[in-house]
Amino acid sequence: MFERPKKEKNYAMVIVQDRCVDCKACEVACKAMWEVPDGKLNYRTKVLDIEKIENGIRKMTFMPILCNQCDNPPCVWVCPTGASYKRKSDGIVLVTPNMCIGCKACMEACPYDARYYNEELGAVDKCTFCLPRLESGLEPACVQTCVGGSRNFGDLNDPNSIVSKLLKEATNYWVLKPEDGTFPNDFYISNSAKTE
């Protein structure tokens, strides 16, 4: 296994992919929560529909995506002003709007298409794992409302957290684009009845 930097809290999202039903509750909850400007292109999180035909049988998969809060975040490295940064304490990647010059280098650098330019803010915006909610003792908005129980959030440093349990019990888990060496903190598993 690779070595990740040590953090006081190691926040992570574990997505049970089979349990995503593409109901879009997460997308609307996120828009409402963070006043993401109207328009389809503006989002902090999204559900992709992936369709293919295998052996003559149609397979349709729903895949929630959001910022991976990478431990090796390309968006942070390319930011010329230091507006994009990664918090030492919990690894959450954030943008400080008043330091952002809108060059969009981070949007290009992100392999996950997880950032967008917020015209109203005049800055690039992205998922924060709902940090201000975490500080009020609430779950991220998308997790809280996830109708299928697909999204799960917690601290991997805590062996009793739902995310630790899910990863421990999963026969298989994966991250997106591991070959990019970004060390994502969003993990995907295929199936589980154990979500909250």
Place this chain on the structure above:
Amino acid sequence: MQIKRRTFLKGALAGSALLSVPLIFDSKAQAREELKPYKPDKVTFNFCEMCFWNCTEKVFVNDGKVIKLEGNDKSPLNWGKLCAKGQAGIKTLYDDNRLKTPLIRVGERGEGKWKKVSWEEAFEFAAKKFKEVIDKYGPETIALEMHGTGEPGIHRLFEVLGGTTNFAIPAYSQCTGSRDIGFYYTFGAALGGHEPYDLSNSRYIILIGRNETESLHVSELYHFAKAIGNKAKIVYVDPRYTHTAAKADKFLQIKPGTDTAFVLALINVMVTEDLINHDFVEKYTTGYDKLKPHIVKYTPQWAESQTGIKADEIIQIAREISSFAPNCIIVPPRRSTRYGFDTQLSRAIAIANALLGNWFQPGGFFKANKIKVPNADMPDVEESKYAQLAQQRNAANAVLSLTNLPNTTQEIVGVLGLDNVLWEAIRTQKPYPIKAMISYGTNPLFHNGDSNKIKEAINKLDFYMVVDILPWEHTLYADIVFPESTYLEKYDALKSISWKYPYVHFREPAVDPVYDTKDIWAIVHGIAKHMGLGEFFPYKDAKGVFFSSLNQMPKDQRDKLLKDGVISLGPIPEDVDLSGDIDPKVAYQKMLDAYKKAPFNPYPIALGEDVSFNTGSGKIDIYCESLKEGGFDPLPTYTPPNKSKKQNEFRLVFGRVAVHTHARTQDNEWLLEHYDDNSVWINPKDAKAINIKDGDKVVLVKGNLKSPYPVKAKVTDKIIEGTIFIAHGWGRFSPYVTRCYKKGVSDAEFCSNDSDPVSGAAAFLNSFVSVEKA
């Protein structure tokens, strides 16, 4: 550093570290603004009214504005979850297209020309009109259709006005009627609005056109997702590949209208191969001996010829589901208003479930429980002078006079009405003229088949009153429009819901009304007062009604309700977890043992209690004597669907998308972002025959009727040949709902308005239309 965007899903096991991880540090920490924790000024309690599942919620308010809606995690209905529609309730509250004052019509019906009036003028006007109708024609000529939490308020006005039997809750006749009546004749119980499917504990689920993921209700879908987590086997039967098909282990693309053949063949296999649950069938059912010879002819081979589903497939499914009995379920469609033989389908499904013995069993049907709450203190409506006048006149129920339904159905229809027939009674003015109609929270131009007839019907009325939130199409025809407050701006009567986990929740205003609107109790109070009937409405608004029942509750219950927003009978035992290596028998026993100690019991049969059924026989009627007495089939039979007479005409089917509710959310900005126009799904072979390509702009044509707003063709084999699909609730023609005006094609205009002879409910899917390039 690669900076190109690449395709997703090159998934592999995380494990190989390609780069070493640099140290994390933030040299500019001093320059950053501090992030403030999220703290709304105020949190109020509510339950959602974006659909009729009514999820319990909290409303977060900042600076006097609703900023976020969130499921109430203490509620056993939705566990803190809301769907996209629920989350988007804010955009309905702040929709600038809302009805903002009472309006009185000044133009022709349909023109949408109004004058704004004060509430006093509006009350006076409605009171005068009701009086005129009563004086001239009698109180029985007042009719009502209603849907939503305010039903008791508007219904009370209707009763005080002497309205008798001519009312309808469209949820029966336009939606679940045939399903519910089929179960009623079999189990003595309708499934109702919050269905008792124990999906989360089920090991094998067959969904007959029940699109769980798109016609979605939060807890039902959550329980369905739990079943997926438990690796339950899911079979989905539908002419269309939906998002639910994507979640199924097996998708069977059935020919439309042939579901009954499929289910009868399942029963055939279960009976001929002796796969039934003998203990259960002997103890709890009547008529199995009559079913045996009856079912012989419905072989899987015969069903293959009807449904297009292979006989071997049917045999395999019947064997598989039986092997999981009783922890399995065959789920009927919710909106069962389809082909006019829908009660037969419902009966067949009910009987198949009975043979599996899954009633009141984990993974089958649970027993719903309810917490009793006191009603608000109000005088008896029968004391009203108009109610007494109506009693003297003793007019016939118009709807029943126009139908020939079996006795038991007549009793149900007496309670829920038949909206389809009620409008026909208005249109034909038979058996006697109905002269006033109230539409509360329903849009008859979108929930009736062949809906242009409704315009004709409205023109027969002396008075048409609408209470709604947005200026939808039917408001254009109304003589008076009362603007109702949204659920986020008002109190409402206390709500106790019967479900697996019974609960009570309440609604309080999060903000003052954004526009000059009132709640339904205030509206009916105003009208009644102007008619000299004020004494029947002792509270001037919903707040009074709410507190009247609240104050009668025991103090501990009341305190808990006000503190948490919801009360339930907890703690709730955990569902079975079958995802590991646990023996399912052990897992089920563990759960049942926990329920032995719980204050409510959803599985009385599994727990060995004696259960009797509300049928004439006290048992589950596989063979139904009362249907036989009424001249109907006592055992389910199959009638093939109608056929198109012309070439290149396609059966029109419709359904819902996950982000809209019926025809009532199409102006919501956030929901429009996800679905803002319906398209016509057409099979590639059909498209080729009429030279339509994917993305072409098309219109629907039926006789002289042509859809006014072109939509895109979606050419896909997700829809079976010979059939086209459109999402429900589009083709919006009210210019006042600007975000969806002129968007989409209306299913209501083009679908059939047939009916089922046993339930009386509508049958919408017998219509054939052609598709033309726009």
